[in-house]
Amino acid sequence: MNQPGLRERKKRKTRLALIDAALDLFAAQGYEATTVDQIAAAVDVSPRTFFRYFATKEDVALSSPVDGQEVMLRELAARPAEEPPFVALGHAMRAVVTALQEGDLTETARFLKTRELVESTPALFAGSIRRMMENERRLIAEIARRESTSPDDLLPHFAVSLFTAVARVGFESCHPRSPQDLPAFGERLEQILALAERSLRPGWDRPRSGADAARPGG
Amino acid sequence: MNQPGLRERKKRKTRLALIDAALDLFAAQGYEATTVDQIAAAVDVSPRTFFRYFATKEDVALSSPVDGQEVMLRELAARPAEEPPFVALGHAMRAVVTALQEGDLTETARFLKTRELVESTPALFAGSIRRMMENERRLIAEIARRESTSPDDLLPHFAVSLFTAVARVGFESCHPRSPQDLPAFGERLEQILALAERSLRPGWDRPRSGADAARPGG
DNA sequence: GTAATTTATGTCAGCCGCTGACAGATGACA
DNA sequence: TGTCATCTGTCAGCGGCTGACATAAATTAC
Structure with missing residues (x-):
């Protein structure tokens, strides 16, 4: 033991x-x-x-969603390499939602409580966004790795940025309060992912011809 | 007088x-x-x-970009109604950049100084994003008005969200430090707007069949 | 099992962001 | 010039947050 x-x-x-x-x-x-x-x-x-x-009062309030982001990143890394970036990101997010539905109840409760709090507290909202963005960098790096391009390539940036946009619209248009609301929330996410897919050209998230490279600090 | x-x-x-x-x-x-x-x-x-x-120390640091957002909103409202949302948003942003290039030098300097500061200060970065998101709500309302749909419709949310994603990628991949860098920054924005347009299906940002309605708080 | 060592906790003093309340200074207006 | 509205400085104080030191508790060594 x-x-x-x-x-x-x-x-x-x-x-x-x-x-x-x-x-x-x-x-x-x-x-x-x-x-x-x-x-x-x-x-x-x-x-x-x-x-x-x-470290701060904010930290104790936002400790729960941080774990969710860790799960997300782990799931993304586990997705098969053939999947295009946006598809892999979608699956990773689905994994987080199911983990929330099937995981420890007390932990899910903490997550939902935090969500409600963040929505109603501007200061926490800002902090939440900040963490989300710090996480974005890691997602970009992972996508760049998967696609064997540089993290400075515009494409991973754009793909991840667009993905977070989808996630944000999801949270803004559906506010799960209890574990029972999670299925509806999952459906809402599917709806938005479908809208995104319908709006995008097939293959948009795969690098082409290396034309969109960008150097940092340029 | x-x-x-x-x-x-x-x-x-x-x-x-x-x-x-x-x-x-x-x-x-x-x-x-x-x-x-x-x-x-x-x-x-x-x-x-x-x-x-x-009101806060943060306020004095971020007072300059706030003005830029006002300009953006005004320009958006002035765009002709025939323009699809994403096109209108693009033009509004171009107007902000040109206003920055042709406007008062001291004001432009303030804006650039602030940008540099925001990039290197996580706390300010968070605050900056928060203001950006508060502004998003107004942009969404304006787009909804233009397209004669409800602000709860998913489409304006998605369009604006995607647009902010583009803007953010722009700022992340190009860091203008002096007024001379502004043209290059403008070009970078064009590049990303082109990438976005190339990735999206024509007509994606126009409402269709009213299928994507969403009620708030659902 | 006790001594030595590491590590977590409490106490205290203090900086900084921010606010309410009151009093004095200064521009607006007749 | 005198009245009034408004801006400003002073003071006291709260809450977030930190460094320094002493104490208490757990771990390790003997």
């Missing part, structure tokens, strides 16, 4: 406790109105300790 | 002085390392007064 030591388990526990306490307080009285002191007090921990687990 | 009074002129002057002092300090020592007190001191104004001109 390669079980982590007591210390590790304890840390894991307080971390989750802090997240859940924070999410509950945020939902009850709003993100801005909740102080870090309150969160720390709810878990019986000193405020200073809170900042040893999370 | 409907000239504004002395009071108004003074306010305008301190406002610009604060922006320029802030931009210079940010460039010299970084955004985070610069305190509001320093900015206020540089303009010989109390820190409290600073916050009467700008």
Whole structure:
């Protein structure tokens, strides 16, 4: 049993406790109105300790979607190389949604709570977008790797950028609140992916003739 | 001569002085390392007064691009109704770039300084994106109006979202530093717009059969 | 099982962004 | 010139966040 030591388990526990306490307080009285002191007090921990687990108050609120992005990237890397970029991205996203539907209930609940919070809190919305964009860079790199082109090629940028656009429209036009809403959300995503596919020329996301190369900082 | 009074002129002057002092300090020592007190001191104004001109430190840094978004929206509203959404958006953006090239030099300089700052400061980058997205809503509304569909229709969302994707790729792949770089930047934008057009089916951004309607909050 | 070492936590002091309240200065207007 | 509206400075204070130091707890070595 390669079980982590007591210390590790304890840390894991307080971390989750802090997240859940924070999410509950945020939902009850709003993100801005909740102080870090309150969160720390709810878990019986000193405020200073809170900042040893999370760099910022924003971090504790957005810790959950980060995991989703990790899943997404892993799934993308696992897609067969023959799939065109946009198709592979679509499948990776589907995998995230199914993981959400079939995964741990408490974790799914955290994810949904966070989504609601992000929607209703501009500051968190900005932070969420920022993380999404940092993740974009990794997606671009992965697509470039798959297609054996440079990450500075315009095509991976465009493909990923267009994909995030689709994902964003999905979240803007459908707001899942409970696990039961997830199937409908999945369907909505399919609808938008279909719209995108219908709007695009077949083969658009495959490199051609190397004409669109771009150097960074140009 | 409907000239504004002395009071108004003074306010305008301190406002610009604060922006320029802030931009210079940010460039010299970084955004985070610069305190509001320093900015206020540089303009010989109390820190409290600073916050009467700008709600946050972020605001003083991002005041310039906001104007660009206003121009963009105005230009879009002025485009002829026959133009399909994506074409109209493209022309509106071109208008912004030319306005930047032909407009007031000091203002263009502010814009470019801000761009550089935003690129190198994650916090500002997030804020910049957030403003961009708030603006997206207005663009969507305008497109919906032009096309006589509901703002809840998926199509305006998709069109605008895809357009912002293009704009973002433009800024990511070309970093204009001085007014002389603007022509090259314009060309880069054309290149990406061409790539987008080449990737999309003709007529994709025009509503068809009313099949893609979506209700909000579904 | 105890001692030595590492690591997590609490306490304290303090900076910085930001705000409300009040008082004094300054431009607007009759 | 005097009244009024508005802008500005001062002060006190909250909340996010950090460094430094001491203490407590878990891990490791003996």
